[in-house]
Amino acid sequence: MSSSIWQFSKRAAALQSSAIREILKITELPHVISFAGGLPSPNTFPVEKIKQAVDTIMDSDEAFSALQYGPTEGYKPLREWVINLINQREKTKLTVDNVLIVTGSQQALDLIGKALIDEGTKILVETPTYLGGLQTFTQYEPEYVSIASDDQGLNPDLLSDEDAKSANFLYTIPNFQNPTGRRLSAERRKKLADKAIANNLLMIEDDPYGELDYQGHRLPSLISYAPTNTVYLGSFSKILAPGMRLGYVVGPADFIRKLVQLKQAADLHTPSYTQHIAYQVVKDGYLGDHIPKIRELYKKRCEFMLEQLAKYMPNTVRWTKPEGGMFIWVELPEHIDSTALLAIAVQNNVAFVPGETFFATNPRKNCLRLAFVTVPEDRIEQGIKTLAQLIK
Amino acid sequence: MSSSIWQFSKRAAALQSSAIREILKITELPHVISFAGGLPSPNTFPVEKIKQAVDTIMDSDEAFSALQYGPTEGYKPLREWVINLINQREKTKLTVDNVLIVTGSQQALDLIGKALIDEGTKILVETPTYLGGLQTFTQYEPEYVSIASDDQGLNPDLLSDEDAKSANFLYTIPNFQNPTGRRLSAERRKKLADKAIANNLLMIEDDPYGELDYQGHRLPSLISYAPTNTVYLGSFSKILAPGMRLGYVVGPADFIRKLVQLKQAADLHTPSYTQHIAYQVVKDGYLGDHIPKIRELYKKRCEFMLEQLAKYMPNTVRWTKPEGGMFIWVELPEHIDSTALLAIAVQNNVAFVPGETFFATNPRKNCLRLAFVTVPEDRIEQGIKTLAQLIK
Missing domain, CATH: 3.90.1150.10 (Aspartate Aminotransferase, domain 1)
Structure with missing residues (x-):
């Protein structure tokens, strides 16, 4: 047109x-x-807690920084909170330099597409996969290779060493995947991570649903098995409120630095206001x-x-x-x-x-x-x- | 790297x-x-008014929609407020289909670059111009043509018909430009708009500073002279608070529809929460x-x-x-x-x-x-x- x-x-x-x-x-x-x-159920939105958080911020000098421009990397206390969560849960040893706050994890997918896809770049996706991920990556004109999944999730045996070596990354949603609701089994996580390490393959691990584990029995994330080969995407949309548009990227520091440059051009930074609120809500273990x-x-x-x-x-x-x-x-x-x-x-x-x-x-x-x-x-x-x- | x-x-x-x-x-x-x-001066942030707005939202059922996913186009009452403002001020006859709410007007620049620039696409910029605009457009590899400016702003006499015809758009900041502080004179606005119409040239009119007119004597915007040739970018950053990251794009409906598709892939939508707050603040003429x-x-x-x-x-x-x-x-x-x-x-x-x-x-x-x-x-x-x- x-x-x-x-x-x-x-x-x-x-x-x-x-x-x-x-x-x-x-x-x-x-x-x-x-x-x-x-959409998540609005019955789960912590309206009272958010209201208290806003009051705390707006009644103190923090109001001025919550309303001002902020660093592209994100609000530092929130980045620290994220990296402590990941380090404790995944037994990683990452620092605040490994975290970027994004305007919802959809933005992370767009920044990653911009950072890693030229016309014809080969990328691997489990199949079926998140529609919004495909739409975003497609803008940058990759060549897709689909890896089939079954009830245990993506099957690493169907990922050839040749594809793993020649692709620029693999995009996967290991927990309660969109659209299938499937979870990648523990055994396959280990196998996939080993394959990624052996073939220098980068994995984009998108995890908006990981906390929605009905039994509260979380499996280790791919970043836990292969921290240098994994870029992990987290979100506050399903555990706090999607209308805040808050997500984060955890990955190798040089990768994060490049995403920061791209994010600066994309929207300068994620709203300070919502970042301050989210930090105020989560900092004392409310989640x-x-x-x-x-x-x-x-x-x-x-x-x-x-x-x-x-x-x-x-x-x-x-x-x-x-x-x-x-x-x-x-x-x-x-x-x-x-x-x-x-x-x-x-x-x-x-x-x-x-x-x-x-x-x-x-x-x-x-x-x-x-x-x-x-x-x-x-x-x-x-x-x-x-x-x-x-x-x- | x-x-x-x-x-x-x-x-x-x-x-x-x-x-x-x-x-x-x-x-x-x-x-x-x-x-x-x-940065704008934090002394200008309407902290009390924003606090009241948040309380009003959080004490009613509006809290649930302010915290939920929303439409990519933006919160409809805010879009209506924007288009009424533009129609009254610029004597245009635009509708809500001509407005998209964005995550700060920096995002508008990125979406416009994505929408209009292929490798080698010719674009016109006044010179000097906003650094963040250049950084964003450069990602999409345009060929720049610079149009010189003087104390009255960009000089339309220095824009050749040939360049106007062959470029995909002109990027300009007519009011109190970044970095020069200059304002495009009324005479030059008319002349530039006429040239754009005669040569089928699209103008991207970036206007974050228009309201900061010390005498309160605003000149008509380019969109007022050439509504079908202009995409106008407005911002709440300098009149409300930049930490909300709220801006808007006003332009031809088919252009806005394409930006909506691109924005959906970029971040789904601008945070509902900050859009609801901004609307609550501005709706009764507070500005x-x-x-x-x-x-x-x-x-x-x-x-x-x-x-x-x-x-x-x-x-x-x-x-x-x-x-x-x-x-x-x-x-x-x-x-x-x-x-x-x-x-x-x-x-x-x-x-x-x-x-x-x-x-x-x-x-x-x-x-x-x-x-x-x-x-x-x-x-x-x-x-x-x-x-x-x-x-x-």
């Missing part, structure tokens, strides 16, 4: 407005039972009480949806049984196209995200993603019942 | 850590009199009382610095006499290199930004930028006196 006045760049012209997104806009109407969103409440709510909703799937779906339909996170991945019989199904489902006031959008290469048409955390139980039952009838 | 584990993209490898930035880091120490920063106080403070500081320059500088030195904004541009005798002068000045506890960084092509070495709004009067006098002695 271009006009007589300007000409869009090649990368911008290649961006298509998504037909699926247009359909999903309809699903925001209140009478639609939407399993399409990726230790808060996160278990989110897990409990999400576990209950997930179990309920799994029950409804078992109750209503024909036995030709399969689905994942997540141990954490926000998503269930459904595989329909081969002949059903989930994008066509969506059009009919929306007419029946039910929505989901068709699976084909989550594939970098060779999209599978017979899959779909269900999100359960924002839908009340009676509507989950009604929605699954309707979907099952349409599939039959 | 690359490592054995990853290879930086061509655009990332080309980014240099700036020697000047390294020197300026030292100048953040409290004993240094720094005229280098581009009408607040902005005159900022103007008064800045005018006083500017006049004071101009007096000190007249008092201490040798008569071989020239400087601009801004009618608004935050910066004074100083021209030294041709033989003085301002970057070398900075190294000596810092040893004498005074800092500024050397002029050469503000040129896309053919940098001039004998200029420098002074910022006055955050420095108390006694320190302005002391700093200018020291600089004058070093120049002599």
